[in-house]
Amino acid sequence: MTLELQPITDQGRAFVALAEEHAAEAAEQAARHDAEGSFPTEVFESMRKSKFLAAPVPVDRGGLGLESLHDICVGVGRLGRGDGSVAIAAQMHLASAFGFSLRMRQLERQNDPQRLDDVRALVDRIGSGTIVATIGSEAGHDLVHLMTELTLAGDTVTVAGRKNFGTLSPMADILLVTGRFRDSTGTWRLGVAAVPTRARGVEVKNNWDAMGMRGSGSHDIVFDNAPAIGFFPGSRWGRYSSLQSRYSIIGNGGLIAAFLGIAEAARDLAVQMVRARKKQDHRAAQERGIHRLVGEMDVELATCRALVERFGRNADALLLNPSSDGIPDEKLTELDVELQCAKLVVQRKAIGVVDSALTVSGGFGYLNRSSLSRLYRDVRAGPFMQPYSPLEAPEFIGRVALGLSPNLDD
């Protein structure tokens, strides 16, 4: 294998070491959860116990003090090598854990006690073992045009709407539901409501049945005026703002790495298969083809790793800078562009690497008894991750390059 990604902070090294342990656990159960379509509850209990899931929370609040987004990516990538479903489900939690912890540190510096309290409450829960899941997707609506309604009345917020792709919902204690609300001026804005999974009016439909990522528990969820225990207002509905860029950066970095991890696992399987073959003289032509194809797979992986590493380093440089409290919009857009470049390339190349591993396997990988067949189904989920789809990403990147509005509808 070409040089694998490595953490760059001490906390990252601890986090990645845990990730490798949990990946090994997950790998053992992956085939079963894939066959059954069941959620890998036991791995998540283990990740809760080890504090892996609390890693981004400061040490004095129960976490590991992991502040590097780069290192989050590296760790989630390791998980992806064990089981892609586990990696994306964990990332749905880790992204929020990271985002709220970062926000808390900013609000502490800004001395903004009012907004700090809600954020800190959530961070404290995560620090003490609560699992949260970001619930965004809705059929037919992209992430800035969500129709789930968050109704504010006095101190209470209630949630009504239908979500799909609710990854991690079978395990989450709290659902962080994105939707829209009318602010005091009557303008529609985006916001996030924290809703306990077991609150009245929350129905997880247990209907996830897809070609791949079968262990991710990505059920539909229906909210029927479900009461929230926290509320975090966001930017204007219908606009892709720099706040959206921020969410995208924090949410997607790890997701990309998860799919890189799947591809790395497929490549390693393919290499093992080739090494295990007995020498057969009448296979020389095929062997020559295999040398070359394995080389091409490693070129693809080296490319993916470079993009993830560069995105991670640039993200850390921007987000962890003490002056990051006031990151200019254009800097977030710029980093979002880097992210979208990495996402587009990695999601596509990860599929290509698994496909090549199938070719190297010579037909064996197509059988259900080979885990390559699972990897091939899992890895295809990558390009569906939002924002952006491959249908939109090049246009977003090009518009920014040409000095046009990053909002695709302008």
Next chain:
Amino acid sequence: MTLELQPITDQGRAFVALAEEHAAEAAEQAARHDAEGSFPTEVFESMRKSKFLAAPVPVDRGGLGLESLHDICVGVGRLGRGDGSVAIAAQMHLASAFGFSLRMRQLERQNDPQRLDDVRALVDRIGSGTIVATIGSEAGHDLVHLMTELTLAGDTVTVAGRKNFGTLSPMADILLVTGRFRDSTGTWRLGVAAVPTRARGVEVKNNWDAMGMRGSGSHDIVFDNAPAIGFFPGSRWGRYSSLQSRYSIIGNGGLIAAFLGIAEAARDLAVQMVRARKKQDHRAAQERGIHRLVGEMDVELATCRALVERFGRNADALLLNPSSDGIPDEKLTELDVELQCAKLVVQRKAIGVVDSALTVSGGFGYLNRSSLSRLYRDVRAGPFMQPYSPLEAPEFIGRVALGLSPNLDD
């Protein structure tokens, strides 16, 4: 859709009309057979009854007198639109039906009664409804290095060995097993033995369980000194000869078309999904991307169709020529090169088109309740078809271009 492939002979038009009917039947059951991993017996009974499976046999021997390989490809492509498993299983029979009928016509012209009898007996069986399946693949051995042993003793031939990817085996009355035998000089040669599926010593393992093509019945088959009812000697073991090219041309043409058909079905599904969407103003960017991606899918399909049509026309020109009895080796190699070009491109692009259809579907196609998820799993089987794998094909083509031996081991 860009201009679809059309038959060029009258018999072809009848065959393609039947293919469209059977495709419709197959489509109705495809999801069930995919879920269960069961063989679509009812469709094959229907194809037996309609004489679709006997089409290449002369009319006076019970068939439809279809002589155009081009039109075989068009018909199998139509089947592929309904169910890829049905298409490849049917092709395993049709290739032999076509090949033995062609051979019979040649031997008739050559006035070679001795060899003619065996061939005609098989053609007559097919004309009267017998289903045959070509059984070639063995784990770890390519098609010119097969290890299944055909033992000749007096008038009897017995078969011993283990085959995999035995497509159509649950339905076949006779298995046409490729293996090796020692000729009178002690040299290993390739040959084909016709073994009734229900003969003693034949065990169809009923163990086909793959990611896709789940309805193709591609079980392992074990032969334990099973007695053959027919035997057809071939060329030298271990050499890729012009006879191999001939088999490849007849066997692979329809297979390529089957995968084209799968891709066409995926494209049509994607177009239907887009047309069914309600207009939503805040999807403009995605719509632009969809227009373009659908355009790119049609470019790929137009490319695939052109390659299949050109191969089919060139094959007819070579094989149906009355002087074809003595086709020079280099002409067969030349046509084999065209086939391999078509195969390499179509098998790859078919995967790409289904992948793009998934992207157009926006996530819905990833769910098991969408037939796109089946098409995505089915279409990946294409590059495994032999000869050649994508690992070898470019080298074969390049060697011929450079005037080197087409045998990859030279």
Next chain:
Amino acid sequence: MTLELQPITDQGRAFVALAEEHAAEAAEQAARHDAEGSFPTEVFESMRKSKFLAAPVPVDRGGLGLESLHDICVGVGRLGRGDGSVAIAAQMHLASAFGFSLRMRQLERQNDPQRLDDVRALVDRIGSGTIVATIGSEAGHDLVHLMTELTLAGDTVTVAGRKNFGTLSPMADILLVTGRFRDSTGTWRLGVAAVPTRARGVEVKNNWDAMGMRGSGSHDIVFDNAPAIGFFPGSRWGRYSSLQSRYSIIGNGGLIAAFLGIAEAARDLAVQMVRARKKQDHRAAQERGIHRLVGEMDVELATCRALVERFGRNADALLLNPSSDGIPDEKLTELDVELQCAKLVVQRKAIGVVDSALTVSGGFGYLNRSSLSRLYRDVRAGPFMQPYSPLEAPEFIGRVALGLSPNLDD
């Protein structure tokens, strides 16, 4: 080489035989015209004399009676193997010769003497050796938004405007200038004016100085109220209509083939270089790579040929049908889509094949003394041919697939 394109009519066979002779002539002078940026006048005189340029004109009017667009493509492709500049310049004439001859045959059947006279006059000129050049391009305007003004006053038409990429202008006797005019209702329409190159008010700027296609004489041309000797009104300005599709089909088919010819020449050069090398044991790895890359080049060429052949056959089936006088718009659009698919693929793959030939050459092809360096510069002109650019073609194709208007501005 994989199976090359072959003419399918007797007249086509005569045309292609001439094309091969002229290609040989052109090849001898190609390096000189490339170095000097001079126009290959001598080859065009030779093509005039041999009646190659009059081929699409009926025999009784001085031509060879060539009616197959497929065979035009094959012949222009052969020219492209000798010199790409000659091929595209010849096609600028042949497209008009073909289009006006076809139009004449239609008007004859329709018994429309008024419009027939003008068309027949032009066909007769071409039959007797006149060279015409289609002059369309304008900087900053696509072919349906041309700004060159055709002013109708009584019986006279005058032309004012500036054109670029005026291929063949140094040799053409008559320029067929596309522009816009106001019809009797005041609506802007497109039209074509036939202007003698030596008329007053015509200035060929002799300023063509490009990276490649240096012998094509693609100068800027300024028209300062130049008088026309013929005028042919067309469809509405600003709309991509089925008439535009008809022009595109007739004009682009041969152009695509010209670039295929360039790629074929590069491939043959590469194969010759490899065959000429002495065996060197310490180059085994590179040789393996070369076998494979040459194979991949042949796959690309086989793909291009299949697309050109299928387009040509489909074009003949539509245009030469006796009922073609009233070809439905959607049939022309459908064929235009096939053309655009072929164009997009061939223009791109032709570049790729020449690039691969450079790789095979190991650096030698980069030197100006190798004709590969010219082919690499020439072949890049392909994607600039209109309509459509690679920026637009996928959207056009996708819109038609989705049942939307083929007009990209709708």
Next chain:
Amino acid sequence: MTLELQPITDQGRAFVALAEEHAAEAAEQAARHDAEGSFPTEVFESMRKSKFLAAPVPVDRGGLGLESLHDICVGVGRLGRGDGSVAIAAQMHLASAFGFSLRMRQLERQNDPQRLDDVRALVDRIGSGTIVATIGSEAGHDLVHLMTELTLAGDTVTVAGRKNFGTLSPMADILLVTGRFRDSTGTWRLGVAAVPTRARGVEVKNNWDAMGMRGSGSHDIVFDNAPAIGFFPGSRWGRYSSLQSRYSIIGNGGLIAAFLGIAEAARDLAVQMVRARKKQDHRAAQERGIHRLVGEMDVELATCRALVERFGRNADALLLNPSSDGIPDEKLTELDVELQCAKLVVQRKAIGVVDSALTVSGGFGYLNRSSLSRLYRDVRAGPFMQPYSPLEAPEFIGRVALGLSPNLDD
């Protein structure tokens, strides 16, 4: 533009600042040198004067103390934006300046005065303004099978042979000629001889005339028993050893960056063209295509930058480590693999980006008066750089992945 590469050391920042100044100088003369095929002497005098060319030499020996290979790459990439010929010619010197300075620091730590003297003498020359050029290529022989003969007799070394692609030869004071010699055991080994360009027996043929990189002075050079003033023995002839990996790492890093710089320049030109266009309503479809294509160009550039940065950081981590004196062979091979991955991707994508810029230019870039036409010709030189060609690189990478010998002939 997505985030550009930035130096990571103070000395690197100074070096990159100089590079940007020299790039601006070079850009002004690039079109002239391209047209004339003349060497940009004035820029090299300026780079000599500014100490840019001495940058890798320690400060106390006349240089800038630049030790980071990463930062060398960044600086050469900036030069490439100005003129690709200048960048690759400068790199032919900088690679040696860097390599000998690194070697000197190692020998100083190892306290090896005998070998140190020769190395230090060369470093001191470079520190005081001498320009050196690495002269390796020979027609028909790769870099481990060179046939140029270095004859050792007593204290003298003489050089006999013919080299091509002698980049920078018109400006170099000393040629560092790679060839083979017989060691005391009679075994052929590779070695480098330092030969003054003006020594007797050295003939620079002044015959460089290629499609691109016309200002690089890459003449043939004939050595007729030319006397050397320094000699550096290397590893065994005919073997790709870890020492070859070391040379490749040091030599190729900057070369890759040079081609990235060319692509960046092309992208910036394309973006400027688009921004300069007046708004034209009837170009909407093309504009949509342009947004997307510019986006795709930036994705490609982001990918290239990530690969160069990751290679540079990994190289620094390995080479600058104090314990680097004894870098294990497998570590050098591992880094060489990373380099080859970066090289393969960047050289190919750089060509693609310039090609896309031509498409965006809409035909203007094809004219010689646009500098895009030069960039298109220059950038194609990339894949010829050794080791490895695209014919070999995937096999090298794959062999290492599979645990086979990195020597392609094994």
